[in-house]
Amino acid sequence: MTDLMEKTDPLARQTKKAAQLLVASARHSYDPMVDIDWEAPLEEGKWFLAEKRCSLYGTELWDTLSLEQKILVSREELASSVAMGVWTEHILLHLVSRYVYKRDVSTPQVQFALTEVADEVRHMIMFAKLVEKIGSEIYPTPEKTLKSGLVLKTFAPVPALWALILLTEEFFDRFQREQANDETLQPVVRSVxxxxxxEEARHISFARTELERFVPTLSSFKLDLLRKFLANVVKSMREGRYNPLIYQRAGLDPKVAIAQAKASPYAKENAAYGAERIAAYYKKIGLIGGSSEKVWREAGWIS
Known part of the structure; x- marks a missing residue:
């Protein structure tokens, strides 16, 4: 009977999933301040980001750089992506806090959401420590992004919350799974x-159950708005990929570097790699379609 209820009742399925994730959180959570050896020295000749994932890889400019310069570019690209991660985590913890505000704290859903807030806070500190450790500096959040974030964290509807969480976390998770097993990278990068x-695997799983409950209830108008919102997030993430400060800090001409990075034969390949799982899932549940699909395609996130 219980199994039948879970198949026909999305809320029952979500409740069970949240309870399972609470147990998993208790068993498999980390304290980055303790579980990462921040005192270990960096290893000479190791990358901060895999060479094939660097924006300039495969360009004429890349071929003119020394190994040391290439590794420096990889360091700055990692630091820039981490800064984007910090901003994203900050927005998400605000949105999740809004999600729990009027809900019953005794339910597994709310208790897991609170656990997720705690995870995100630790991740923000972990990312900041990583930037410091690798010898870079925090990348400032663009003013336009800061302003849009204020609106987003205050007024974004619940479905947009879980859709945003899933989009950003699935995309970055794709690359981090690769990083965790890449022995050409600095050990501290792999540990992070x-x-x-x-920890993000749990957040992804919960966000999926939330979306599968919410999306079918949306009107055509609201579904279209959500699709357009997600397409704008994709567009913003693509633009953030080519932060001029990355190339400036690496000692390169930003205009030349950005032009070549955008024309790299690997640009869309890397974008498609990161978006492979989330794009397939969003197509399946109806969050890519209509005019929004063109934006995903132009960004290289779908072919």
């Missing part, structure tokens, strides 16, 4: 990736 992958 391992912790983030384990």
């Amino acid at each position: 990736a391992r912790i983030h992958v384990v």
